[in-house]
Amino acid sequence: MDIEIFRARRQRLCEAYGAGTVIAVQSAHHSIRNHDVEHEWRQDSDFWYLTGFDEPDCVLVLVPGRAEGEAVVFVRPRDPAMETWNGRRAGVERAAQWLGADQAQDIGKFDEELGKLCEGARQVAWALGRDATFDARVIKAARKHRTQPRLFLDGPDHYTDLALVLSEQRLHKSQHEIELLRKAAAATAEAHHEAMRLCAAGVTERELQAAVEYVFRASGSDRVGYGSIVARGDNATILHYRDNNATAQAGDLVLIDAGAEIGYLTADVTRTFPASGRFSDAQRAVYDIVLDAEVQAIALCRPGHSIAEVHDCALRVLTAGLVRLGVLQGDDIAQLVKDEAYKPWYMHRTSHWLGMDVHDTGRYHDTGTAPEPGKPNRARTFVPGMVLTVEPGLYFATDDEKVPAQFRGIGVRIEDDVLVTAGDPEVLTAACVKEIADIEAMVGQGGRFVRRLP
Numbered sequence: 001m002d003i004e005i006f007r008a009r010r011q012r013l014c015e016a017y018g019a020g021t022v023i024a025v026q027s028a029h030h031s032i033r034n035h036d037v038e039h040e041w042r043q044d045s046d047f048w049y050l051t052g053f054d055e056p057d058c059v060l061v062l063v064p065g066r067a068e069g070e071a072v073v074f075v076r077p078r079d080p081a082m083e084t085w086n087g088r089r090a091g092v093e094r095a096a097q098w099l100g101a102d103q104a105q106d107i108g109k110f111d112e113e114l115g116k117l118c119e120g121a122r123q124v125a126w127a128l129g130r131d132a133t134f135d136a137r138v139i140k141a142a143r144k145h146r147t148q149p150r151l152f153l154d155g156p157d158h159y160t161d162l163a164l165v166l167s168e169q170r171l172h173k174s175q176h177e178i179e180l181l182r183k184a185a186a187a188t189a190e191a192h193h194e195a196m197r198l199c200a201a202g203v204t205e206r207e208l209q210a211a212v213e214y215v216f217r218a219s220g221s222d223r224v225g226y227g228s229i230v231a232r233g234d235n236a237t238i239l240h241y242r243d244n245n246a247t248a249q250a251g252d253l254v255l256i257d258a259g260a261e262i263g264y265l266t267a268d269v270t271r272t273f274p275a276s277g278r279f280s281d282a283q284r285a286v287y288d289i290v291l292d293a294e295v296q297a298i299a300l301c302r303p304g305h306s307i308a309e310v311h312d313c314a315l316r317v318l319t320a321g322l323v324r325l326g327v328l329q330g331d332d333i334a335q336l337v338k339d340e341a342y343k344p345w346y347m348h349r350t351s352h353w354l355g356m357d358v359h360d361t362g363r364y365h366d367t368g369t370a371p372e373p374g375k376p377n378r379a380r381t382f383v384p385g386m387v388l389t390v391e392p393g394l395y396f397a398t399d400d401e402k403v404p405a406q407f408r409g410i411g412v413r414i415e416d417d418v419l420v421t422a423g424d425p426e427v428l429t430a431a432c433v434k435e436i437a438d439i440e441a442m443v444g445q446g447g448r449f450v451r452r453l454p
Contacts, residue, residue, distance in 0.1 A: 001263070003100035005176060006052045009169070010062060010071055013050065016165050017125060019065035022118050022142075023162060024126040025050055026134050027058040042223060045356040046127065046166055048264050051099050055089060059110055060101075063117055069102020072117065074110045114141035123158035125165070163361065171353060171362030172385045178419060180263040181355075181387060181428055185417055187219035187260040188267040189432035195230075196273050196439065198447040201250040203275070205230040208256065209244050211450040216260040218449065225266025226358040228258035232275065236411025237395040239348060248275040253283055255411055259358065268358050268389050269429050270415035277443040279436060282406040286394055289321030290412045291434060293392040297350055301418045301425035307364055307388060308379035311350040312337075314392040318346050321394070326404050344402070345395055351388045354417055360387075382420040387428070391415030 017023060028044040043054050051060055051073065059074045078091035095104035105113055114137075118124060124142045128135065138159075140147075145155030173181070191212040198211050209230045216224060231241040232248040236255035248254055252275040259267035272287065274280075279287060293314040300310050319342045322328040327345065330336050353360040369378035393413030396403045414434055419426040433439055 001052050001176075003052065003098075005174075006050060007071075007100045010050050010060075012169060013166060014062055014064035014070050016169070017064055020122040021064060021160075022114075022121045022124045022156065023060075023062040023064075024114065024124065024134075024138055025060040025062075025162065026127070026131065027053070027056055027060075029056050040223060043264070045170075045264070045361075046162070049166075049170060049356060051101075053090070053095070053099050057107055059107065059114075061114060061117055063121070066117075071099075071101040072103045072105060072113075073099055073101045074105050074107040074113070077106050077108075111137055111141055114138065115144040118142050118144065118155050120154050121156045123160055124156045125160045125162045127163065128159060128161040167361035168363070170355060170360065172383070173355060173387055173419075174385075177265055177355065178385075178387075180265040181267065181417065181419070183220070184225070184260050184262040184265055184267040185269075185428040186431060187216055187221055187262060188258070188269045189429055190219065191215035191258065191260065192256060192269060192271045192432050193442060194447055194449055195254075195256055196271070196433075196442045197445040198450060198452065199248065199254060199273065199275055200444050201248060201252075201276050203452065204247050205232055205235075205244040205254075207452060208248075208254065209258075211447060212256065212258050214450055216258075219260065219262075221260035221262050222264075223261050225259040225261040225268060229256065229270075230258070231255045231411065234398045234409040234411065236272065236413075237397050237409070238411075239395070250276045251280065252276075253279075253410060253412065255413055257413065257415065264356050266354070266356070266358050267417055267429060268354055268391075268415060269417065269432055270391055270393075270413045271432060271434060271439075272412045272414060273439045273443050275443075277440055279440070283410055283412075284436060285325060286321075286396075286407060286410050286412050287414075287436065289318060289325070290392050290394055290414050291436075292321070293317035293350075294390055294414045294416065294434075297390045297392065298416065298418055298425055298427060301382060301388065301390065301420055303382050303384065303420065303422065306379035306381050307351050310388075310390060314350040314390075315342060315346070318342055318392055318394060325407060327396075327402065327407070344400070346393060347395075348393070350392050351390055354387045354389050362386075384420055384422050386420040388418055388420070389415055390418055 027047040033039045061072045075095040142156045145153035195208045230244045233252040255272045257270040297310045297314045353362045365377035366380045395411045396407045398409040417428040
């Protein structure tokens, strides 16, 4: 990616705060999974958004209006021995050039130099409360003027959460980010199709996960956007099922919730399909309700509407469907929704923001819009450039005696990624089939890229 993209983002953040604020953004660290094995590395989203720099143990400091340059990056020094074992480092000598920053310094000098950079500032902004150790380091540096009064220094006396500004900037996607989301969506659609083609009675959840993630990687994905959920049968009634170790049986539905990450932007797609290639009458009845809810909710993803309206639309359709299935009783759908009668079988929200993080940053309400103290603020309305998921579902546990027997053990979720435009919503993941006829035509064809082991 062009370093000018990151330079422009830093400039926009500096302009939002103006002179008098020092901004500190910490990179991610390597973390141990077990013994001396590390978790897979992935840069902190905020740090990547502002730098495009893929090394751990760094800090970006922005000082708007600073004459010597606004952007200072603190990085690990070069270390030939460590680089032999763990990979190359930019080092202080190259980091500024690689990032397009004004200055680079050794991370070992961060605490001392941050105190100097805070001189004369009125406030410090960082991801307040995310890392207690980093909180303490920033506050100690910022308070130098008070703890050492004989230095006759002025310094910041206010602390603010960086997310108040940066999360809002990340919420509105640039054209470059939208193109990356389209690529992630295309890779994800093909991966879900591969799982459908490979699926048959006797296939394991792990095999389907492997097929999905192979296609991600082969399509240019650096990693999964989140842990893949592959759930056969009643496992699909567990929202964040992650065991992925069961075997699909004839008559099961299979629910897969998985998304590829490309260029630090992730897709997030869920599809539900029959392991043997044909929906039963009961499965079809549930699936039709969820699909109808999704289609109607997606239609509201346009300027002037809100994420709350998307959710409310899905609730009405799902609740009416529950009445038709005989799960709920009553003719007044609005009252059933108000009473949350649907909640035992639909317990999550319909949408969330999507971007660098699968549950991406950004407020869901307009601040200062509460009708009176103690009441919630008004849901914010969509504007072009926002990206969200739409993912209604219905989940009937196997032991739920409130549900007619033919529906017990059925879990269905259908999820797509939607870009708000000036006109009709763009379903970024529209290529991923979800109509019953299309799914049944695809399931069991045999993998195009992956073959099951004998």
